Amino acid sequence: MKFFVDTADVAEIRELADAGLVDGVTTNPSLVAKSGRDFFEVVQEICGIVEGPVSAEVTATDADTMLKEGRKLAELADNIAVKVPLTRDGLKVCKALSEAGTMVNVTLCFSPAQALLAAKAGATFISPFVGRLDDIGQDGMGLIGEIIEIYDNYPELTTEVLVASIRHPGHIIEAAKLGADVCTVPPAVIWKLFDHPLTDKGLAAFLADWEKTGQSILERK
Ligand code: E4P
Numbered sequence: 594m595k596f597f598v599d600t601a602d603v604a605e606i607r608e609l610a611d612a613g614l615v616d617g618v619t620t621n622p623s624l625v626a627k628s629g630r631d632f633f634e635v636v637q638e639i640c641g642i643v644e645g646p647v648s649a650e651v652t653a654t655d656a657d658t659m660l661k662e663g664r665k666l667a668e669l670a671d672n673i674a675v676k677v678p679l680t681r682d683g684l685k686v687c688k689a690l691s692e693a694g695t696m697v698n699v700t701l702c703f704s705p706a707q708a709l710l711a712a713k714a715g716a717t718f719i720s721p722f723v724g725r726l727d728d729i730g731q732d733g734m735g736l737i738g739e740i741i742e743i744y745d746n747y748p749e750l751t752t753e754v755l756v757a758s759i760r761h762p763g764h765i766i767e768a769a770k771l772g773a774d775v776c777t778v779p780p781a782v783i784w785k786l787f788d789h790p791l792t793d794k795g796l797a798a799f800l801a802d803w804e805k806t807g808q809s810i811l812e813r814k
Contacts, residue, residue: 599777659677679710701722723764
């Protein structure tokens with residue numbers, strides 16, 4: 594399963610890339626606003642750090658303007674995935690851009706029917722938002738299972754399932770068990786994957802015992 598980082602914070606992306614944990618990046622208008630940076634500058638900088646797909650979202654809602662925005666974003670770098678909302682106009686733009694060879698990430702997906710439509714429109718990625726469904730008492734991971742089941746029935750649909758709106762490590766493990774293609778994860782949640790109290794306890798015990806030996810690996814000739 595690929596790990597995308599869900600952020601527009603370049604420092605966080607660099608740190609995770611050094612750990613080999615960045616297969617791509619997703620941004621959205623809220624994340625760009627949070628970064629406080631110029632949209633084009635920050636997206637270009639991210640594309641220079643990361644080889645994999647970097648999602649940059651259009652902000653118009655009509656197909657003509659969305660398509661112009663998408664083409665402009667696609668010119669920024671070869672690894673741009675233009676992000677469009679799951680609306681009638683968004684899927685028209687998805688079809689046009691994907692036919693022109695641009696990667697498209699269809700965002701704000703909340704139902705299996707929407708995911709089927711996005712795949713038929715040639716989406717490179719479909720982004721179902723699991724956390725926002727959980728937030729309103731629905732089953733976010735259930736939606737991932739349904740989409741994977743549907744896509745698996747039709748091998749001609751090549752759209753990758755990109756699990757979005759991830760809130761905690763459990764979401765990532767469940768997505769991996771279901772065979773999702775990608776998870777896009779906020780940096781803080783990726784770092785949480787490292788944590789286990791028995792790792793901390795075990796390491797402390799090993800170090801305490803090693804101290805008693807009085808030995809040093811680096812001082813050994
Ligand atoms: C990613 O593509 C989405 O925009 C993001 O995961 C949404 O996450 P949120 O529900 O935490 O805002």
